[in-house]
Amino acid sequence: MDGFNDKRLADPVHGTIGLSRLEVDIIDTQVFQRLRNIKQLGLTDYVYPSANYSRFSHSIGACHIAGKVIESLINRNFLNKKDFSYKNIQRYRLAALLHDIGHYPFSHPMELAIKEFYQPDIKSDLTKKPYLTHENIGKEIVQYHPEIREILNNYGYSRKPISRLFTRERPDILLNIM
Amino acid sequence: MESRFIALKLFLQALGIRPKIKSFADRKIIQKAVYLGQALTGVDLGYRFSWYLSGPYQTALANDYYRLAEYLELGDTSSKNLKLSNQVIEKLSNIKKLMTPPNSLPETITQSEWLELLASYHYIRFVSKYSEKEASEFIKLKKGHLFPYLEQVKSELSNIKAI
Numbered sequence: 001m002d003g004f005n006d007k008r009l010a011d012p013v014h015g016t017i018g019l020s021r022l023e024v025d026i027i028d029t030q031v032f033q034r035l036r037n038i039k040q041l042g043l044t045d046y047v048y049p050s051a052n053y054s055r056f057s058h059s060i061g062a063c064h065i066a067g068k069v070i071e072s073l074i075n076r077n078f079l080n081k082k083d084f085s086y087k088n089i090q091r092y093r094l095a096a097l098l099h100d101i102g103h104y105p106f107s108h109p110m111e112l113a114i115k116e117f118y119q120p121d122i123k124s125d126l127t128k129k130p131y132l133t134h135e136n137i138g139k140e141i142v143q144y145h146p147e148i149r150e151i152l153n154n155y156g157y158s159r160k161p162i163s164r165l166f167t168r169e170r171p172d173i174l175l176n177i178m
Numbered sequence: 179m180e181s182r183f184i185a186l187k188l189f190l191q192a193l194g195i196r197p198k199i200k201s202f203a204d205r206k207i208i209q210k211a212v213y214l215g216q217a218l219t220g221v222d223l224g225y226r227f228s229w230y231l232s233g234p235y236q237t238a239l240a241n242d243y244y245r246l247a248e249y250l251e252l253g254d255t256s257s258k259n260l261k262l263s264n265q266v267i268e269k270l271s272n273i274k275k276l277m278t279p280p281n282s283l284p285e286t287i288t289q290s291e292w293l294e295l296l297a298s299y300h301y302i303r304f305v306s307k308y309s310e311k312e313a314s315e316f317i318k319l320k321k322g323h324l325f326p327y328l329e330q331v332k333s334e335l336s337n338i339k340a341i
Contacts, residue, residue, distance in 0.1 A: 115224060118224060119181065119182050119185075119224060126185070126221045126222055126223065126262070126263075126266050127220065127221075127222060129222055129224055131224060133226050135226075135228075136226065164306075167228065168228030168229045168230070169228070169229065169305055169306055170229065170302075170306040170307075170308075171229050171302065171306065171316065171320065175229065175230075
C-alpha cells in the first residue's frame, strides 16, 4: 500500500508486510516490544507446542490487515477515497497496531483470572470494581505512556481518536476491522 | 450456578427484566438493561460495554446470559434463597420504570427499541462524549426510525438526573 513501505517485514502468514516510519517507531518502543513476550494464546502452547506466536507478531499482522481491508474497500468503491486520506488510513492502521498493547501477561487467561477475582459478590453493594480490560489498559498506555505520546505528537497524530477505535468507544464505519 | 450468573439473574429481576434469550429482541433488551443498570445506578456487574450496531454491547454478557439460560432450563435453583443487598435493590428500583416505554408513547415502539434508543443515546453522550447536538444528529442519521422518540428519552434521563 502506498506510503506504508518505509520498512518491510517477512511474515509467515501475510508474506511481506510494509510499515510506515511512524509504525516502525511505535514498534521500537519498549512498551510495544513487551508484546514479544506475551503469547497470543496464553498457556495453550503447553498443550499444542506450535501455538507459540506472540501478541507482537499478531499486532503487526493486524495493522497490515487493517490497511489491506481499507485499500480493498476503497478499490471496490465501498469507501470514498476522498474520505480516506493517508493520515486517516494511518490512524486505523495505528489503532490495529496498538489494539493489544494493554494485554496482561498470558493474554486472556490472566485477564479472566483478574476479572474472576473481582467478580461481584451479590451480598455486597456491587460498587465499581477496579478491574480494567486490556482495551482500557491499552487506552491508558496510548494516552499517557511517554514514548507513545512523544512519537504520536511528533508525527502530528492525536492519541484519543486512535484509542477510541480499538476500545470501540465511538461509532465508526470501520469499527469492525479492529 | 456460579455467583456471577446468580448476580446477573437477580440484577435483571430487580429491573423487572426476565432472562429470556429466544429472540434477538429479547437479547437486545438484556444487553441494554444491563448497560443502563450499571451506567445509571453505579451498580457494577463488571461488564464493560463497547459500541456495536444496535448500541452498547458486551460479548462476555452475551456468553453469560446464554449460560444462565441453560442453567435455568435445567431447573437450577441455587439462586432461590439469595438476594441482592437492600441498597442495590433500591438503586435498581429507581430506574425500573425506564425499562418500559412511557405510556405517552405510541404502542408501535417496542421495549427493545425503547431500550436501544435509551442506551444508545446515553452511551454516545457519556462514553463517546458527543455533544447534545452531535448525539441528536447521530441518532437521526443512524437510528432514524427511533428519532421521533428522542425527546422523550432526553426527558426521562433528565428526570432521573442522568443528564
